[in-house]
Every structure is written in structure tokens, then in C-alpha cells.
Amino acid sequence: MTAVTTDRLIAPHGGTLVDRTGDVPDDLGSHERVTLTSRELSDLDMIAAGALSPLEGFMGKADYDRVVEEMHLASGLPWALPVCLAVDSAPTGDRVALANEAGTPVAVLEVEEVFEYDKEREAESCFRTTDDAHPGVARLFAQKPLYLAGRVTVFERATPAFAELARDPAETRRIFAERGWKRVVGFQTRNPIHRAHEYLTKVALETVDGLLVHPLVGDTKSDDVPVGVRVECYTTLLDGYYPPDRVLLSAFPAAMRYAGPREAVWHAICRKNYGCSHFIVGRDHAGVGEYYGTYDAQLIFDEFEPHELDIEPMFFEHTFWCNVCGSMASTKSCPHGPDDRVFLSGTKVREMLGEGEVPPVEFTRPEVAQVLIDAYRD
Amino acid sequence: MTAVTTDRLIAPHGGTLVDRTGDVPDDLGSHERVTLTSRELSDLDMIAAGALSPLEGFMGKADYDRVVEEMHLASGLPWALPVCLAVDSAPTGDRVALANEAGTPVAVLEVEEVFEYDKEREAESCFRTTDDAHPGVARLFAQKPLYLAGRVTVFERATPAFAELARDPAETRRIFAERGWKRVVGFQTRNPIHRAHEYLTKVALETVDGLLVHPLVGDTKSDDVPVGVRVECYTTLLDGYYPPDRVLLSAFPAAMRYAGPREAVWHAICRKNYGCSHFIVGRDHAGVGEYYGTYDAQLIFDEFEPHELDIEPMFFEHTFWCNVCGSMASTKSCPHGPDDRVFLSGTKVREMLGEGEVPPVEFTRPEVAQVLIDAYRD
Numbered sequence: 001m002t003a004v005t006t007d008r009l010i011a012p013h014g015g016t017l018v019d020r021t022g023d024v025p026d027d028l029g030s031h032e033r034v035t036l037t038s039r040e041l042s043d044l045d046m047i048a049a050g051a052l053s054p055l056e057g058f059m060g061k062a063d064y065d066r067v068v069e070e071m072h073l074a075s076g077l078p079w080a081l082p083v084c085l086a087v088d089s090a091p092t093g094d095r096v097a098l099a100n101e102a103g104t105p106v107a108v109l110e111v112e113e114v115f116e117y118d119k120e121r122e123a124e125s126c127f128r129t130t131d132d133a134h135p136g137v138a139r140l141f142a143q144k145p146l147y148l149a150g151r152v153t154v155f156e157r158a159t160p161a162f163a164e165l166a167r168d169p170a171e172t173r174r175i176f177a178e179r180g181w182k183r184v185v186g187f188q189t190r191n192p193i194h195r196a197h198e199y200l201t202k203v204a205l206e207t208v209d210g211l212l213v214h215p216l217v218g219d220t221k222s223d224d225v226p227v228g229v230r231v232e233c234y235t236t237l238l239d240g241y242y243p244p245d246r247v248l249l250s251a252f253p254a255a256m257r258y259a260g261p262r263e264a265v266w267h268a269i270c271r272k273n274y275g276c277s278h279f280i281v282g283r284d285h286a287g288v289g290e291y292y293g294t295y296d297a298q299l300i301f302d303e304f305e306p307h308e309l310d311i312e313p314m315f316f317e318h319t320f321w322c323n324v325c326g327s328m329a330s331t332k333s334c335p336h337g338p339d340d341r342v343f344l345s346g347t348k349v350r351e352m353l354g355e356g357e358v359p360p361v362e363f364t365r366p367e368v369a370q371v372l373i374d375a376y377r378d
Numbered sequence: 379m380t381a382v383t384t385d386r387l388i389a390p391h392g393g394t395l396v397d398r399t400g401d402v403p404d405d406l407g408s409h410e411r412v413t414l415t416s417r418e419l420s421d422l423d424m425i426a427a428g429a430l431s432p433l434e435g436f437m438g439k440a441d442y443d444r445v446v447e448e449m450h451l452a453s454g455l456p457w458a459l460p461v462c463l464a465v466d467s468a469p470t471g472d473r474v475a476l477a478n479e480a481g482t483p484v485a486v487l488e489v490e491e492v493f494e495y496d497k498e499r500e501a502e503s504c505f506r507t508t509d510d511a512h513p514g515v516a517r518l519f520a521q522k523p524l525y526l527a528g529r530v531t532v533f534e535r536a537t538p539a540f541a542e543l544a545r546d547p548a549e550t551r552r553i554f555a556e557r558g559w560k561r562v563v564g565f566q567t568r569n570p571i572h573r574a575h576e577y578l579t580k581v582a583l584e585t586v587d588g589l590l591v592h593p594l595v596g597d598t599k600s601d602d603v604p605v606g607v608r609v610e611c612y613t614t615l616l617d618g619y620y621p622p623d624r625v626l627l628s629a630f631p632a633a634m635r636y637a638g639p640r641e642a643v644w645h646a647i648c649r650k651n652y653g654c655s656h657f658i659v660g661r662d663h664a665g666v667g668e669y670y671g672t673y674d675a676q677l678i679f680d681e682f683e684p685h686e687l688d689i690e691p692m693f694f695e696h697t698f699w700c701n702v703c704g705s706m707a708s709t710k711s712c713p714h715g716p717d718d719r720v721f722l723s724g725t726k727v728r729e730m731l732g733e734g735e736v737p738p739v740e741f742t743r744p745e746v747a748q749v750l751i752d753a754y755r756d
Contacts, residue, residue, distance in 0.1 A: 202711040203585070204585070205711050206581045206708055207585075207692045207693060207694070241702075241712075241713065243709070243713040244713065246711070316584060326740075327577075328705060329580070330584055332584055333580040333583050333620070335619065335620060335622065
């Protein structure tokens with residue numbers, strides 16, 4: 001393989017792409033073992049791959065406090081959400097083995113610090129609520145009482161949900177560079193892509209070199225469309241309607257936190273590590289229920305200095321097909337009224353698909369509708 | 379009127395919006411008189427209004443040389459094209475009156491310098507050709523042999539071609555601020571807007587707060603569509619298809635130089651003074667004949683440091699309606715073939731319009747076609 005320079009791409013967050021993969025230590029058997037939750041394992045694997053650069057492990061108290069209070073790491077670099085490992089008690093040794101849910105050790109952590117944390121404060125700052133009906137808050141409140149901090153070395157990577165779509169930041173960067181892309185926009189989704197979001201991605205693509213369709217394949221709520229069905233929707237849509245040399249489909253291995261605005265910033269920073277110079281932030285990004293205002297996930301970017309994040313957010317309004325425009329549009333680009341717009345509620349769409357009915361072509365591509373109809377039928 | 383802060387808008391080029399308007403001097407009658415060409419008058423009026431900030435007058439040799447050689451002013455600020463006043467001989471006094479084509483004095487220039495210039499060098503650097511079939515080169519070669527430099531004070535502003543669309547940078551900035559816009563994209567055009575360019579402007583608008591449709595109403599080639607017809611096309615299109623609170627139509631009083639790539643940069647800098655944070659650069663921007671490569675006017679922006687211009691160019695490819703996509707698209711966003719695309723050559727469109735025939739709705743809005751048909755009929 002010829003070496004390809006990735007110099008033209010945006011730099012990773014903090015300047016260097018972290019690699020925390022390594023070999024199994026000889027004395028692994030002597031380490032105390034900590035079993036990680038699914039969300040912690042997802043964080044661990046992302047640290048290993050550099051997706052959370054500059055983090056080299058689970059956060060210490062100085063980073064944690066400043067992130068919670070000020071959305072910055074202790075170094076001054078922007079960061080939006082805690083990446084912490086919750087434990088019941090301080091380990092006795094200076095190294096612990098981190099095990100997956102099956103109990104198999106996958107990494108070693110060099111113990112740096114164990115500290116107490118205030119769940120109410122973290123919930124209020126990061127989720128803007130302490131209501132335990134919020135799935136992220138519920139998860140936080142159910143956590144063990146101490147945070148264990150330290151650098152990690154991962155010797156067994158997680159098995160990806162979709163092996164053919166699993167690409168570490170170093171690999172997406174290599175692909176972008178090989179294709180000669182410099183400006184790349186990332187699109188985060190946890191839903192099938194209908195016309196409205198196809199429009200966002202294409203609008204964004206028009207002004208840059210390439211598009212990374214980066215669906216989240218980590219844990220989501222149980223009422224989200226199953227990841228297998230979603231991936232089939234993505235490949236079907238991309239095959240039919242996107243130029244293959246301008247788009248890359250790859251999986252984003254993060255677990256949803258449903259932290260709305262803060263998660264939008266965190267998602268943007270992660271995508272910077274994957275090589276994206278731009279990131280799409282629509283309405284209600286990473287939201288859940290009624291906890292966040294429609295535009296909160298866009299407004300939060302104003303809390304950073306211009307270019308402080310380096311990756312450029314691209315904000316979008318509500319989009320739809322307008323019969324008078326004869327095109328997709330948004331409330332920003334279309335002056336016509338609600339009656340001229342093709343709008344279907346999520347409930348209505350699920351109802352149609354459940355009955356094997358194809359929604360209007362202005363709402364969803366027929367090929368994508370068919371994938372969903374087949375899935376509902378199974 | 380309540381004061382509105384324009385602080386949230388992009389700063390003018392060089393930091394301060396220049397105002398070179400002023401009173402008629404008492405001793406005007408004693409000044410030697412220099413009559414300006416139409417292009418020089420257009421430059422003069424733009425200097426007066428701050429559209430060419432930080433320029434306060436016609437360029438001296440230090441600025442001129444560095445602009446021609448390195449696309450920067452002597453101060454180090456980016457600048458793309460000479461803004462000079464050609465004269466036959468050095469004036470005797472330290473002030474001269476600048477007169478319009480009717481011979482009426484409209485401004486005073488404080489003589490700072492008179493210098494010889496190399497027309498071949500200016501042509502080669504700025505137009506990338508010394509072929510006098512190029513309209514900009516022809517104009518340059520026909521110019522008087524010396525450049526007269528100095529700060530100007532304009533006491534009689536030019537009568538705008540379209541008074542209702544004439545807005546100085548201070549006014550567009552005030553309007554942007556009143557509307558709460560921070561990020562504004564400027565669109566330069568010297569043609570009627572068909573669907574292809576409507577698509578560009580709307581794609582650009584989707585990611586910012588507002589759109590400035592800024593047609594050039596200064597001198598153009600005689601085979602361009604007359605400005606009156608164009609303005610009617612713009613108002614018709616905007617009335618029917620753009621949200622009034624998201625778009626402003628205003629005239630750009632510059633004369634075309636047809637300098638392609640360098641003029642694209644110059645156009646962007648001017649729009650920054652009008653308050654635009656973004657500027658659309660399509661294919662063949664400000665080009666003429668076959669003198670420039672299709673993407674030269676986009677590639678030239680790479681010659682500046684990132685954020686050096688501050689205003690962000692937005693580059694676009696060839697756009698069209700695609701029957702398979704069922705939407706407007708570009709070669710970047712559509713994978714389908716030429717047969718699926720609605721394409722009409724300029725010649726074909728003029729032919730259809732001349733025969734009173736309305737082009738397909740996928741090519742041009744029927745209301746705009748009607749304006750053009752009526753104009754061809756007259």
C-alpha cells in the first residue's frame with residue numbers, strides 16, 4: 001500500500017490521534033478485575049481507537065470537574081461529557097484488568113485516582129435535569145458510587161456490531177486522504193434516512209468534498225429502529241442516490257447518552273477525530289422526550305470561541321418536500337404554507353409501513369420504504 | 379430609529395468600515411480636473427461607501443505592486459485586484475477634482491503619488507493573459523499611461539442604476555443586524571437566476587442565517603442580459619420562492635473586470651464589507667471566454683492562509699434537475715447519468731425564450747421565464 005498523507009485533513013482533537021491498543025501483559029492474571037457496563041465498554045473501545053482523542057483513559061477528577069462545570073478539560077481543550085468508569089471501591093493494586101460483560105479481560109488500566117462524584121450535579125450540568133425518567137439520568141443514578149481514573153491499554157478490541165462498517169479514525173482518515181478529500185462533513189443518525197435527512201446531507205455535501213454517513217450503532221433506546229434494519233436502509237439509500245466517490249458509510253460505535261446539547265458537541269469532537277471538518281447538527285440532536293429546546297443543541301456551540309472546536313457545525317432547520325417549490329426545502333428556504341408541504345408524523349409513517357403501505361416518494365425513497373416494510377413484516 | 383449593534387457580524391476588511399463621503403471644498407474651482415471612466419467612477423463610489431475598505435482612495439505604488447505580485451496590500455492584508463486611477467500626466471497641484479463622464483466634479487483627490495505601471499505585467503498577473511481580445515485586458519491596454527494615487531473625498535455620490543436596490547455596506551449591515559442575522563451568505567450574479575442558481579443560493583442559505591442576493595449592476599458586456607430585465611427576474615423569483623425574512627436583494631455597484639479567479643477573491647472581500655460571512659463561488663466565476671479553467675476561481679482561495687480572508691467561500695459544482703433523484707442536484711450529490719438530467723444550453727434557452735416558449739419548470743421558474751419572454755418580445 002502506498003503511504004497517503006492525511007496532513008490536509010483537520011487535525012485530531014488536541015493535535016494527535018491517540019492509540020491505546022497494546023499487548024496482553026504477562027502478569028494479567030494477578031490484576032484485580034473490574035467488569036464494565038456496555039456504555040463503559042463502548043467508551044473504552046473508542047479511547048483505544050483514538051475516537052476520543054486526546055483522552056488516553058478514563059477521566060481523573062481535574063478533567064471531570066472542569067468538563068462538568070465548564071465543558072473543557074483541565075488542559076483548556078473543549079470537551080462536553082464525562083468519560084468515566086464507575087466502581088464500587090478503590091482497587092488495591094496499581095493496575096486493574098478491565099473485563100467485558102462476559103467477564104473476559106480486554107484491557108488494563110493504570111490506576112491514577114479514585115474519586116467520589118456528585119450524581120445530582122453531573123445530571124444537572126450534563127443532562128440539564130435530575131429527572132430519573134430521562135434514560136441518561138437513570139443510567140447515571142444507577143451507577144456505582146466512585147470513579148476510577150487512569151490510562152488504559154486495550155489488548156482485545158470489542159467485536160463490532162457491523163464488521164464491514166467498523167472503521168477506526170485512522171482508517172476513515174486514510175480513506176478520506178486517498179480520495180483527495182480535505183473538507184468532510186459528518187452526519188450522525190440513529191434512524192433510517194428519509195428524504196428530509198437525505199436533503200440535509202446533500203446540502204452539506206454540496207459545499208465540501210465528501211460526506212461521512214456515520215450512524216450510531218452502540219446502545220440506543222429499545223424503541224429506536226434496530227441497527228440491522230437501519231444499516232440495510234443506509235446501504236440501499238446510498239447505492240441508489242449518492243455518488244459512491246463522494247460518500248462513505250461507516251459505523252459510529254458510541255452508545256447514546258441522550259444528553260442533547262452537550263452530546264451534540266461531544267459528537268462533533270469525536271467526528272473531528274474521524275477526520276471530519278464539518279458536522280451536521282439538526283433539530284433536537286441527541287435529545288429525548290421534552291428535556292431540551294428544539295435548537296438547544298445548536299445554541300450550545302455559541303458557548304465556544306469561534307474556531308475553538310475547529311470542526312465547523314452546520315445547523316439545519318425542519319426540512320420537508322414543498323409542492324409549490326417542487327423540491328425539498330426548509331422553513332429557511334421556502335416561503336409557502338403548511339398545506340403545501342408533505343409532512344407525516346413518525347406515528348403515521350410507522351402505521352403505514354406496518355400495513356405494508358409505501359409512504360409518498362416525497363417523504364421517503366421507495367427502496368428504503370420497502371426495507372422497512374419487510375422489517376415490520378418479519 | 380433604535381440603534382442596532384452590528385457587532386455580531388463579520389468585521390469589515392481591515393477592521394473598520396471606511397467612509398470617504400464629505401463636503402464640497404470651498405476652493406473646488408481652483409483644482410485641476412480629472413475625468414474618470416465609468417469603471418473608475420464605480421470604484422470611486424465604492425471607496426466612498428466603504429465597499430472597498432480598507433482603501434481610502436486610489437492605490438499607491440507600494441500597494442499596487444504587492445497586489446499585482448502577491449495578492450496582498452503593502453500592509454499584508456489580502457487584496458486581489460488593482461484599484462487605480464489612470465491619467466495622462468502628473469497634476470500640478472496637491473489636490474485634483476475628480477469628474478464624472480458628464481464633466482461634473484464629484485470628488486476631490488489628495489495627490490500622494492503618480493507612477494508608471496507595466497500594462498503587460500498587470501495583465502499577465504491579474505488576467506492571466508495579455509490577449510487583448512479579453513475585455514479586461516483590452517480596457518487595461520487602452521488606459522492612460524500613469525496611475526494617480528491618493529485619498530479621496532466624494533461629495534456627490536453616483537446616481538445608482540436602481541435606486542430602490544442601492545444599499546451601501548453600512549445599510550446592508552444595519553439590515554442584517556436588525557434581522558438578527560449573524561452568518562450571511564452573499565451571492566454575486568450578472569444573469570437571471572434559473573433553478574440551478576436558485577438551488578445554490580438555497581443550499582447555502584440552509585446553513586447560515588440569511589442570504590444577500592447581490593447582483594452586479596455596474597458595467598457588463600453588451601451581450602449580458604440588460605440589468606433592468608435581470609432585476610425584474612430577481613424580484614419575481616424572490617417574491618414567489620424565497621422567505622422574505624431570510625433574503626435581501628440589493629445591488630452591487632461594481633463594474634465587471636472579467637478577471638476570473640482574482641475577481642472572485644475581490645468580490646468576496648467586497649461582500650465582507652457588506653457584512654457577508656460567506657460567499658458563493660460557482661464554476662467560472664467572473665470568467666469570460668476560455669481564459670480560465672472551470673475551477674480556477676475556487677482553487678485560488680487555497681493561496682490564502684485558512685481564515686486569512688475571514689469571509690468563507692462556498693464552492694459549488696455544476697447543478698441541474700435530476701429526474702431520478704426527483705430534485706435539484708450536482709455532480710457531487712447525484713450518481714445518475716446525463717440522460718436523467720434536465721440540461722439546456724444557454725443558446726437553446728435564449729432560442730426558446732425568443733420564440734415565447736417557456737422552458738421546463740425543472741430548468742426555470744415559469745414566472746421568471748415570462749419576464750424574459752416579455753423582454754425578448756419588446
